[in-house]
Amino acid sequence: MYAVELMNLTRKFGDFTAVNDVTLSIKAGSIYGFLGPNGSGKSTTIRMLCGLLEPTSGKGSVLGFDISKDSEMIKQKIGYMSQRFSLYDDLTVIENLQFYGGMYSLYGSQGKVRIEEMLNLAGLKERQDELVANLSGGWKQRLALGCSILHKPSILFLDEPTGGVDPKSRRMFWDIIYDLALQDTTVMVTTHFMDEAEHCDEIGFIFEGNLIASSSPTYLKQTIPGTLIRIPTDDPMGLLETLEGSTLPYLDIYCSGTGLHLLIETEKLAHITDFHYEKITPALEDVFVYLVKSHRKE
């Protein structure tokens, strides 16, 4: 059962292709990370999924509804939260929740119960009468999340929700996201934090409008050919220059702190006899650097 299915989705703005032929599917109840640099087409894709922007070609469905034809139906079923939390600074925490509750037509005892739930979820019960202007980023973020799921959406779109928030708040935020996923909410989250993508069940990587990978973090790390090793050294750039001038056959090489990282075909590891090294697990960044470079060669 898929919550999102896209087939050859394309969006052009004049001559510029913002999203190019994207095909992907997201399992219901999973957390899908949509990763890509600024300007790569993340927000354009999300806006099409929310029914805010018409695709130029291709088709897609969200919760079984056609994104071109049934956008009004989709809007009722989704939650959306952006980096600019869109809260009212001069209202209190609970007034913000009441305001959004009103927008979703949640009145009476039903609304009250739901607002109470959101206060507890966001850990804001004790601060419900504080002005939003006085909250720090992490608190605002959790309040904005509360506002966006008041109406119990089946799918939640988070557009760079943790940009600029401190790591501790980020972890608290992810705790809530996991709880939502456990209760069968599908979550699609865009981010440009590589380490954050590790939290997701599946990751799609979009680059210059093209989806160049879509899979689980563990599987993606296995797509890199060869073995990644780390050679500890006080002078990584010096060693890099030495190896660049040598006959050592490597696939990629770069400095990383007090070490040199080398991607090398596994059977050629025997060529490295002069240095002590350790095998390391590639980071997602290694995966994406590899994918982008291969994509460019095509």
Added chain:
Amino acid sequence: MIKLEHVSKNYGRVLGVNDISLEINQGEIFGLVGPDGAGKTTLIRMIAGILSPTMGAMRVLGAANPEIIKQYLGYVPQKFSLYGELTVQENIFLLGSLYGQDKEEIEERANQILDFTKLLPFKERLADHLSGGMKQKLALAAGLMHRPKLFLLDEPTTGVDPVSRREFWQMLYRLNKEGTTIIVSTPYMDEAELCSRVAFMHNGKVVDCNSPEGLRQSYPYRVLELNAKEPSIKRYLAIPSVMECNKFGDKYHVIVKDGAALAEVKLTLEAAGLISEALKEIPPTLEDVFVALASEVF
């Protein structure tokens, strides 16, 4: 090379930087790491002599008066501040002439730098038409025209694609190898690993300053990695010795106080019928370290 003693900066009633004492040595790649609003930009601007501290004393390159040393200092602000309607080359030439270099000198240096930053093939392109990653490279190139001894970069890699980010850091290593001292700020915890020393910033304060290895060694807790498909693992681990339990895709990171707690987690999981062989101790990430430090300050 740089010495700050009890430096503070307020904006009205808001404390941007709160009582920071810090020494940065020649030849370092020094990282200022922290979330938005931590005080990174304010600190960089004070070191660059653009802002003056409200309190405290600072010396940069031995001088208390920033005007004397500005010619030895390169600064790349967070926001792209070059001219979009000029080409790559025109921007570089303009910067060179602002530093009072003569035409031949400018041309020679511009070629060197455009080659170094791999922008030579794009030298006729308008800056507005560059991707985010290339714009950052151009900003870096412009900041290098006058061969600074001290190079300050404010979040140069935020929102940049992974390949550009990797290339950018390789350039920093190369500059550093050639003798340039580098101070770089970033919101990305994984970039802290790439610095020779890191100041973790939170709410205007430096919560710790050390090498990545030193920071890891001072971490007071132990981190366990658990491979488990069981979605409600947290229920089992709601015991006092477990400080945090974070999900990372198909893995959990469990943070415990000490060795005794480690054994307790193992027993608890076994008692619940969950395989504890899938449990292993891993070194803390720098994000783990930051979260622990930031919690102490609260």
